[in-house]
Amino acid sequence: MTIVTAAATLLIIAKEPVPGRVKTRLTPPYTPSEAAALAEAALTDTLHTLLRVPARRRVLVLDGTPGPWLQSGFDIVPQVPGGLDERIAGAFALCDDGPALLVGMDTPQLTADLLADVGRDGHDAWFGPAADGGFWALGLADPSHAGPLVRGVPMSTERTGPILRRRLVEAGLAVCDLPLLRDVDTASDAASVAGLCPPGSRFATALDLLAEVAR
Known part of the structure; x- marks a missing residue:
């Protein structure tokens, strides 16, 4: 087991909230512009949450261009080409030695308390399962392990999370399971x-404002 007590590098992997490119499964009932507004709100909530988590560095790994929703305190880097497994591996490759935690933009209910112990509790990996079978968080005490662990995992399926977690265990890592959260897809x-x-x-x-408009 790798004992780590340093603050983690926090990574958020996200798409620019552009109508027609994000949250397409929300349409219908929402329009592409409304779906993008919800995506922007979820992303903004997540960024604010990560600002409240102790970190050595915070990085937004972005597909697109930063907008007025971006707060200070984040380094901005582009996502690497390829599937989501390659883009996640590329995000971890940005990190130096020490723990790193990656989250997405689909869980605005995330709170800083859920992440407070990542990198400080003696585990080798942290895994946040999603209700749809995916995952909302992946943390590694040694980010250099990410490539072999993540590449080749089928993404966006009901088996994604279990396959990834099994890889963590089979690699001999001590895994801390974070709470189950629900992604915003529909x-x-x-x-x-x-x-x-x-x-x-x-x-x-x-979401409340959109409901009021629809009345």
């Missing part, structure tokens, strides 16, 4: 997640 997901968001959530507010 309108039903959006409604459920909004109810779990902390007070002041931009995502919950954006």
Whole structure:
């Protein structure tokens, strides 16, 4: 087991919230512009949450161009070409020695408390399972392990999370399981997640505003 007590490098992998490119499974019932507004709100909530987590560095690994939703405190780097497995491996390759944690932009209910012990509790890996069978977080005490662990994992399937976690265990890593969270993929997901968001959530507010407009 690798004992690590340093603050982690925090990575968020995200797409620029452009209509027609993000959250396409929200359309219908939402329009592409409304889906992009919800994506932007979810991304903004996630960025604000990561600013409250102790970190040695915070990195936005972005497909697209930064917009007014971006807060200071993040380094911006482009995603590498390829499938999601390659892009995740490329994100971890940005890290130096020491723990690193990657999250996505689909869980605006995420709180800083859920991530407080990552890199500080003596585990080799941290795994956040998603309700749809994927995963919302992956942390590694040694980020250089990411490539062999992630490359080749089939992404966006109900088997993605279990396959990845099995790889972590088979690599001999001591895994800390983070809480199960629900990704925002469909309108039903959006409604459920909004109810779990902390007070002041931009995502919950954006969803409420769209509901008012539809009345």
